[in-house]
Amino acid sequence: MKMSIILYECKKAFTSPILISLILLFAAFNIFTIISSSDHKEELKIVNDIVDTYGLKITEESLARYERDLQDDLVELNIITVAHRTKEYESVLQFFDELKFENHNLYSEKEWDSFGQLQLKEMYFTMAKSIDEEYATIDIQKIAEYEIKRFGLTGPAAESVKSEYENFSIRFEEMKQNGEHKEWFFAGKAHRMHSLLFKSTFRQLVMESMILIVLATALITNFEFENRTQFITYATTRGRRLMTDKLIASLLATTAIVGFLMMITLAMFFWIFDYSHVWKSSINSAFTWEYNFPNVTWWNMSFITFLICISLLVYMCMILFSVTTFAISVFTKNSYLTFILFATFFIIAYMMPSFIPTSSRVMLAVGYNLSSIVLNPHVAFMGTSGLMMFKNYEWMTVVVWTGLALVSCFISLRLFTKEEIK
Numbered sequence: 001m002k003m004s005i006i007l008y009e010c011k012k013a014f015t016s017p018i019l020i021s022l023i024l025l026f027a028a029f030n031i032f033t034i035i036s037s038s039d040h041k042e043e044l045k046i047v048n049d050i051v052d053t054y055g056l057k058i059t060e061e062s063l064a065r066y067e068r069d070l071q072d073d074l075v076e077l078n079i080i081t082v083a084h085r086t087k088e089y090e091s092v093l094q095f096f097d098e099l100k101f102e103n104h105n106l107y108s109e110k111e112w113d114s115f116g117q118l119q120l121k122e123m124y125f126t127m128a129k130s131i132d133e134e135y136a137t138i139d140i141q142k143i144a145e146y147e148i149k150r151f152g153l154t155g156p157a158a159e160s161v162k163s164e165y166e167n168f169s170i171r172f173e174e175m176k177q178n179g180e181h182k183e184w185f186f187a188g189k190a191h192r193m194h195s196l197l198f199k200s201t202f203r204q205l206v207m208e209s210m211i212l213i214v215l216a217t218a219l220i221t222n223f224e225f226e227n228r229t230q231f232i233t234y235a236t237t238r239g240r241r242l243m244t245d246k247l248i249a250s251l252l253a254t255t256a257i258v259g260f261l262m263m264i265t266l267a268m269f270f271w272i273f274d275y276s277h278v279w280k281s282s283i284n285s286a287f288t289w290e291y292n293f294p295n296v297t298w299w300n301m302s303f304i305t306f307l308i309c310i311s312l313l314v315y316m317c318m319i320l321f322s323v324t325t326f327a328i329s330v331f332t333k334n335s336y337l338t339f340i341l342f343a344t345f346f347i348i349a350y351m352m353p354s355f356i357p358t359s360s361r362v363m364l365a366v367g368y369n370l371s372s373i374v375l376n377p378h379v380a381f382m383g384t385s386g387l388m389m390f391k392n393y394e395w396m397t398v399v400v401w402t403g404l405a406l407v408s409c410f411i412s413l414r415l416f417t418k419e420e421i422k
Contacts, residue, residue, distance in 0.1 A: 005242070005245050006245050006248050006249045006252065007249075009220050009223075009245055009246050009249035009250075010220070010249045010252055010253050010256075012219060012220055012223050013216040013219050013220050013249075013253045014253070014256075016215075016216075016219055018215070019212065019215055019216055019219065022211065022212060022215070023212060023257065023260065023261070026208040026212070026261060027260070027261060027264045027265070029208075030201070030204060030205070030208075030261070030264065030265040030268070031264070031265075031268050033200075033201075033204065034201065034265070034268050034269050034272055035268075035272065037196060037200075038272045038273070040191055041272055041273055041274070043120060043190075043191070044186050044191065044193070044273060044274060045274055046117060046120045046121060046124065047124070047184055047185065047186055047187075047277065047278060048274055048276060048277040048278070050066075050121070050124060050184055051184050051277035051278065051281075052277060053069075054066055054184075056183050056184055056277075056278075056280060056281055057179065057182060057183055057184075058128050058131070058179075058182040058183060058184065059182075063125070063128060063129065066121075066125055066128075067125065070118075070121060070122060070125055073118050073121065074118070076114070077114075077115065077118060123187065123190070124184075124187065124287075127187060127286070127287065128182075128184075131181060131182055131286045134286070135176060135181060135286065135294070138172070138293070138294070140165055140168060140169035140172050141165065141166075141169065143165065143293060143384065144161060144162050144165035144166075147161065147165075147386055147387075147389075148161055148162065150386075151358065151386070151387060152358045153358050153359070153363075154358060154359040155359030155360070156359065156360065156361045157358060157359055157360055157361055157363055157364055158359075160361055160364055161364070161387070161389075164389060164390055164391070165383075165389070167391065168296075168298075168383035168389065168391075171296070171298055171383060172296055172383070175284055175296055175300070178300060180282040180284040180285070180300055181282070181284050181285060181286045181294065181296075182285075182286065183281045183282045183285045183287075184277075184278065184281060184285070184287065185278050185281045185282075185285040185287035185288055185303070186278070186287060186288075187287055188287055188288045188289045188290040189289065189290055192290050193273070193288075194288045194290060194295065194378060195290055195378060197269060197307075198310060198377050198378035199376075199377070199378035201265060201269060202310060202314065202377040202378070203374075203375060203377065203378075204265075205261055205262060205265055205314070206314060206317075206318075206374040206375070206377065208261060209257060209258050209261055209314075209318050210318070210321055210346070210374075212257045212261075213250075213253070213254045213257055213258070213318055213321060213322045213325065214321070214322075214325045214338070214339055214342050215335070215339065216250065216253045216254065216257060217250040217253070217254070217322050217325040217326050217329060218325060218329045218335040218338040218339060219335055220246050220249050220250050220253065221243075221246050221250065221325075221326055221329035221330060221338075222329055222332075222333050222334060222335050222338070226333075226334070226335065241417075243330065243413055243416055244413065246326070247323070247326050247409065247413075250322050250323075250325075250326050251319060251322055251323070253322075254318055254319055254321075254322040255315075255319075258314070258315055258318045262311060262314075262315075266311075275303070278303060279302070279303055279304045280302045280303070280304065281302065281303050282300070282301070282302060282303070283295060283297055283301050283302065283303050283305075283306040284296050284297055284300075284301070293384045294384065295379075295382055295384065296382060296383055296384050297381045297382050297383070298381060298382070298383055298391045299381065301381070306381070309380075309381060310377050310380055313373065313377070313380060313394060313398070314374065314377060316398050317370045317373055317374050317398070320370060320398070320401050320402060320405045321342075321346075321370065323405040323406070323408075323409050324342065324345070324405050324408065325338060325342050326409060326412075327405070327408040327409045327411075327412040328341050328342055328345075330412040330413065330415075330416050331412060331415075346371050347371075349369040349370065349371040350369065350371035350372060350375065352366045352367075352369065353366050353367045353387070364387065364390075367387050367388070368393065368396060368397040368400060369397065369401070370397065370398075370401050372388060372397075373388075373394065373397060376388060380394055381394060
């Protein structure tokens with residue numbers, strides 16, 4: 001009986017034309033966005049070929065084999081260029097640098113494809129050869145000083161950040177010794193696949209999911225009040241306990257919405273972009289380095305592990321947002337007002353650290369909020385993520401906000417059982 005009531009409450013959300021239309025619209029928009037970003041998908045296949053030929057890990061032996069094969073490919077290129085222009089090149093980069101527009105038609109489409117493949121192979125080889133040199137120049141303490149200056153931290157707050165970076169420097173050295181950074185992946189500075197997936201795509205998923213779960217939760221919670229049937233539904237003692245069923249129904253609806261959007265979006269993403277050979281590559285690979293600092297997580301994580309952790313983290317945040325929305329809805333009894341109050345709450349939570357003195361550790365403490373996590377999924381679990389770099393940041397934020405959400409939910413339910421129905 002109880003389960004049938006819960007499913008009936010869920011049905012109220014999933015028979016809403018507005019909600020169904022938004023779910024389909026968001027799914028279609030995500031598919032369109034991914035397809036629009038797929039202009040370089042063919043170039044990514046070279047990484048799968050490299051892994052298939054030389055293995056996932058970058059070693060001196062595999063690089064030596066790679067270099068010999070590059071030289072063989074360069075011989076083939078020079079055979080073609082000598083036949084057309086009686087000129088040899090020391091690298092494919094030199095060939096493209098000296099190429100003139102009027103000579104473009106000298107080569108066939110097939111030859112241009114081979115030149116392009118060789119250029120990519122040469123680029124990846126050059127990057128692999130320079131990994132040790134580039135990582136040797138990274139000073140974690142200088143990164144700490146940069147971040148402290150960037151956020152204007154002073155006093156105890158600056159000391160806390162500096163202390164955490166000292167711990168992170170140990171992890172960074174461990175990462176280098178383990179060789180986590182010397183595994184093949186898509187070239188970050190060329191293709192920015194990490195940002196495309198974990199920043200753009202996941203952030204888009206987060207914003208869409210929040211809109212949908214707030215609407216769904218508010219609709220389920222406020223259905224009787226907005227349809228003027230509250231006097232019949234809540235007239236009995238059992239009727240008041242219906243709110244608990246509505247909470248469970250809201251969580252189920254949230255799970256269904258997030259699961260559907262994530263499944264459709266990620267399925268399309270990995271159908272368009274071939275990750276078949278890099279699932280087990282370290283997320284700390286030097287090839288995921290896109291901006292000022294490389295990606296370095298606090299734990300040794302493969303790409304697939306990182307993807308699962310980010311997905312679960314986003315899901316947990318959406319569940320907590322649903323509970324928060326439920327607590328607000330019980331008080332407001334109005335879906336529009338609930339949406340406005342939740343949006344205000346989300347923005348204030350995100351901006352709160354900017355209102356706290358930068359010398360206080362309180363400024364760092366209020367930074368432990370769900371808004372920061374869901375807007376920056378690409379740097380979760382990483383020590384190179386600004387004020388989110390603390391090792392306990394993600395799990396501590398989820399635990400604290402779970403407690404706050406449960407308390408607010410408990411208070412709202414207790415008050416609802418005693419208030420006068422109007």
